[in-house]
Amino acid sequence: MTKYTNFSDLARTMADTRATQIADETRQDERTLRTYDGAFIEGSEMAKLSIVDGAEKLDMPDPEQAAAAVDLMMRTLFDVFRDTRMEEHAADLAWGFVNSFHMVAKRVEGREDDAAKKLGEMARAYDPSEIYATELEETQLLCQTLEGNREALECMRDHAAEVYRVETGRPFSTTRGSRVSSKLTASMIEGADYLAARAAKRRAEYHPEGPVVAFSGGAQWHDHETLYDRLDQIKRRIPNMVLVTTAQMKGCDAIAAAWAASRGCKIILFRLDRKLGNRAGFVRNERITNLNPVEAIVCEGSGVQLDFARKLRNAGVPLHVFRAAEQRPMAMDRRA
Known part of the structure; x- marks a missing residue:
């Protein structure tokens, strides 16, 4: 154990330690925001959310607000239960939040795969008609919109999973299937x-x-x-x-x-x-x-x-x- 000759040495060491912690947290925050910026990209001014819906001009959520919302949701849950009789339940509830992001992202991925499959079939059965061209354009936009939504959801899931890991000391793992991730985790x-x-x-x-x-x-x-x-x-x-x-x-x-x-x-x-x-x-x-x-x-x-x-x-x-x-x-x- 380090011995300190006076309180000023101890205070200086504590200050240095806290400064290092703040610097590490700042770097992590910067990495997180860069990841969100990369995931919340608007590939087109227009978005198409389903086969039956028409194209609309819809923006992606603000990446900084999305990152803050995930961080606040996860950390608040642990903070509220900490040092109470319900503390043991915090990890299970937090796992459920992360898993919700994961399951929604998987559903969107399934729809994206269906759209991509249809796009491939249309590409192999080329038709010079205007109807074909319109349907091809709409399918491409649907596929692009779903891809962007999936990447944003996966980014939020990975962020929530990282908070879960820091708080519990163990990684988030799904009950079945894989969890492929962005660069965050x-x-x-x-x-x-x-x-x-x-x-x-x-x-x-x-x-x-x-x-x-x-x-x-x-x-x-x-x-x-x-x-x-x-x-x-x-x-x-x-x-x-x-x-x-x-x-x-x-x-x-x-x-x-x-x-x-x-x-x-x-x-x-x-x-x-x-x-x-x-x-x-x-x-x-x-x-x-x-x-x-x-x-x-x-x-x-x-x-x-x-x-x-x-x-x-x-x-x-x-x-x-x-x-x-x-x-x-x-x-x-x-x-x-």
């Missing part, structure tokens, strides 16, 4: 979506390019500092890494997901395929190994982790192994 991609995108060369958001770093560990684990330190070391060497985990909701995998969210690292979650029964964990290990990871971390857990380490070693993957008995004492546990 990391993407969390389901293994099934990743494999499908890889096979079909689908949208880049679902198939991020970059060296794969594999991660797996037991559900009983408290020493997040050691794992954060090692993951930070790897990311310094491999800045564009993509983290692939075995997607348990607690323990090592949850710590890895929290690290990825705090560092803006894309993460792919390989959940168990329950249809495979007792083989599910071992099949998952094989699928991750087949992604040819450039490095891997395995923490002591069950026989599934032993099998994973064995497969990775046989594949020649550089491996970092952590044993449960070597964890730092829980009394030293501090959030990174």
